Each structure stands twice: as structure tokens, then as C-alpha cells.
Amino acid sequence: MEKIENIPEKMNAVMCCGPKDYQYQQVPVPTVGEDDILVKVEACGVCAGDVKSWRGAAMFWGDENQPRWNDPPCVAGHEFIGRVAAIGSRAKEKHSLGLGDRAIAEQIVPCWQCRYCKGGEYWMCEQAHIHGHQKNVADGGMAEFIRFGKNDVVHKVSGDLKPEHAAMIEPLSCSVHTVSRAQIQFSDVVVIAGLGPIGLCKLQLAKLKNPKLLIAVDAKPMRLELAKELGADVAIDFTKQDAVAEVMKLTNGYGCDVYIHNSGHPSGVVQGLKMVRKRGRFIEFSVFSAETSVDWSIIGDRKELDIYGSHISGLDGYPVAIDFLEKGIIKVDKIVTHVHPLANWEEAFIQAERGADSIKVVLKP
Numbered sequence: 607m608e609k610i611e612n613i614p615e616k617m618n619a620v621m622c623c624g625p626k627d628y629q630y631q632q633v634p635v636p637t638v639g640e641d642d643i644l645v646k647v648e649a650c651g652v653c654a655g656d657v658k659s660w661r662g663a664a665m666f667w668g669d670e671n672q673p674r675w676n677d678p679p680c681v682a683g684h685e686f687i688g689r690v691a692a693i694g695s696r697a698k699e700k701h702s703l704g705l706g707d708r709a710i711a712e713q714i715v716p717c718w719q720c721r722y723c724k725g726g727e728y729w730m731c732e733q734a735h736i737h738g739h740q741k742n743v744a745d746g747g748m749a750e751f752i753r754f755g756k757n758d759v760v761h762k763v764s765g766d767l768k769p770e771h772a773a774m775i776e777p778l779s780c781s782v783h784t785v786s787r788a789q790i791q792f793s794d795v796v797v798i799a800g801l802g803p804i805g806l807c808k809l810q811l812a813k814l815k816n817p818k819l820l821i822a823v824d825a826k827p828m829r830l831e832l833a834k835e836l837g838a839d840v841a842i843d844f845t846k847q848d849a850v851a852e853v854m855k856l857t858n859g860y861g862c863d864v865y866i867h868n869s870g871h872p873s874g875v876v877q878g879l880k881m882v883r884k885r886g887r888f889i890e891f892s893v894f895s896a897e898t899s900v901d902w903s904i905i906g907d908r909k910e911l912d913i914y915g916s917h918i919s920g921l922d923g924y925p926v927a928i929d930f931l932e933k934g935i936i937k938v939d940k941i942v943t944h945v946h947p948l949a950n951w952e953e954a955f956i957q958a959e960r961g962a963d964s965i966k967v968v969l970k971p
Contacts, residue, residue, distance in 0.1 A: 625662030651685030686747025779923030800869030
């Protein structure tokens with residue numbers, strides 16, 4: 607075991623204790639063995655999912671239709687980045703890391719025993735442990751330290767990136783997987799609906815595919831302006847324009863070829879089903895806090911749509927995201943708008959939730 611000097615016994619952390627019950631506490635620094643890595647956290651982003659979990663959304667806490675997924679008390683946060691503070695001998699050999707190296711673990715902690723893990727689709731692991739949602743096996747990064755265990759998928763990251771920019775690796779990795787699922791062609795008209803941090807990353811990735819027309823849809827002027835700066839050909843404020851009608855005008859009445867939904871709002875699903883052309887592709891990547899009701903016959907009988915779900919980062923999301931950030935291919939400097947000290951987590955959550963003057967909000971211990 608190798609470790610830096612003066613690792614404390616206690617650390618500050620944002621603890622997920624229950625629905626509408628997150629607390630700033632002092633807790634023990636994780637212990638590590640020869641298969642583990644202790645990482646001193648540099649930054650951790652606030653995800654829309656973090657806020658919805660804090661607010662008590664059923665997908666995290668369960669209801670009559672689904673079991674509880676969160677297993678508290680656990681450290682919150684899955685968009686973390688940090689540097690190696692201690693590393694076991696087997697972990698060092700496995701990951702080729704040393705003290706002081708910047709490292710990230712993927713948000714999912716695979717079991718490596720289920721059919722998906724054994725079949726190479728570990729991001730669909732049946733146990734579905736995600737950092738920041740299950741105690742002990744998957745504590746998160748809204749703390750001064752985090753443990754990467756034997757089952758974690760770990761990557762080395764350049765130390766040249768700003769910590770708050772490196773914390774964008776996780777959302778960018780999810781964006782990589784979604785855009786890959788969309789199978790964008792040169793002749794496609796592509797709509798990116800919802801321009802949060804992930805939506806703006808997907809916009810840039812979709813631009814790299816050189817579609818015929820790239821359309822951004824949102825309700826926040828600041829995000830629409832940034833979308834145009836980052837490559838959108840058209841930006842539509844759906845509170846001021848009929849977004850469906852505008853897309854129909856731009857496509858001779860047919861609709862878009864590809865609709866990528868990111869907002870997590872039911873209205874975005876309804877809008878997309880109206881906007882996408884017959885035999886088009888609808889890609890869903892959202893964390894919903896409410897049920898969505900649609901006329902299901904649109905998908906089959908009327909339009910014969912291809913519906914693709916996108917779950918976290920897929921197989922190569924992290925390596926591609928790290929590579930694109932390190933090379934400056936994807937820009938996040940204007941996406942990360944606010945940085946707060948860890949102790950101000952509640953203010954950061956509320957700011958991220960409102961989104962009036964923010965896009966990505968990041969916490970720093």
C-alpha cells in the first residue's frame with residue numbers, strides 16, 4: 607500500500623440520507639485495501655439526477671410501480687474527479703496509476719457476474735450500482751475523498767485540465783453513448799431538445815457527425831445563444847415559437863430525421879413524437895420525475911419509428927470523453943458556469959435546479 611502523508615480520519619461529505627433529506631456531515635474517510643484506490647476529490651458536478659433524488663423522485667426512492675433504488679446513507683455525487691491519495695499494490699498494477707495521478711472511475715460499479723457484465727455490456731449491469739446512490743459499494747464524490755474498489759472501471763486523466771472541466775467527463779461520456787446510438791447520417795436533420803450540460807455536449811458531438819441541419823430547442827435564452835456558438839444551425843425557443851411548426855417548415859413538412867431528448871420533462875417526449883418524421887429515430891436520454899403519457903400508436907401504426915434508449919456511458923463513453931476533452935475537441939468552459947464550496951451544496955443544488963443563470967454547477971471540497 608502506498609499513500610500520501612497526513613490523510614485524515616474524518617472528512618466532510620454531502621450525505622444522501624433519505625428523500626428530501628441530504629445532509630452535510632463529517633464521516634470516516636474510506637478505508638482501502640490492496641485492490642482499492644483512495645482518491646482525493648478535486649471537484650464533483652451537480653447532476654439533474656442528484657437534484658431529483660434530493661427532491662424525492664420515485665425512480666430513486668420507489669413507489670407502487672418500482673422498488674427503491676437508493677440505499678442510504680451514502681455519499682452523494684457521481685460526476686467526480688480527483689487525484690490518487692492511496693493505492694493498493696494490486697490496484698496499482700491493474701490500473702497503472704501512482705500517487706498524485708489524476709483518476710476517474712466510471713459512474714457504474716459493475717458486479718461482473720450478471721449476464722450483461724459477462725457479455726461485455728457492463729453499463730447495463732443487473733445490480734445497477736451507481737456511485738452516489740448505494741452505501742459502501744458505491745459511495746459518491748461529494749466529499750473530500752472517494753474509494754475506487756476492485757469492481758470499478760478506472761481511467762487516468764490528464765492533470766492539465768481544470769478540475770471543474772475534468773468533472774464534465776461523466777456527462778460528456780453519457781453524451782458520447784447517446785450520439786452513437788443516434789446513428790447520425792450526413793443527410794439527417796437532427797434536433798437536440800434540452801440544452802443542459804449534457805444537451806450542449808451532445809450538440810457538439812452531433813456537429814462532429816456533419817448532419818445536414820442541426821437544430822437546438824430549449825426555453826432559456828442563455829443556453830440557446832451558447833448552442834449557436836457551439837454549432838447549432840438553428841436555435842428555437844419553444845416558449846416563443848411553435849417548435850414543431852418551425853421544424854416542419856425547415857424540413858418541407860416531413861419532420862426531423864433524428865430527435866434526441868434530454869430535458870426529462872414529459873412535454874419533450876410529446877413534442878418529439880410530433881416533430882420526428884415517419885421512420886425517424888427518437889433517442890431518449892432523460893431522468894424523469896413524473897410519468898409520461900403519449901399516444902403509443904404514433905410509434906407503430908402512424909410513423910413506424912425507431913425508438914432508442916440511452917443508458918449512461920456505454921462501452922467507450924469514458925475513453926472518448928477523456929480524449930475529446932484533453933484535445934479540446936469538445937468545449938466545456940462556457941458550460942461550467944458556477945463553482946461552489948462543498949459546504950454550500952444546498953445553494954448549488956437549488957441553482958442547478960432553477961437553471962436561470964447557470965448551466966453546469968460544480969462543487970469543490
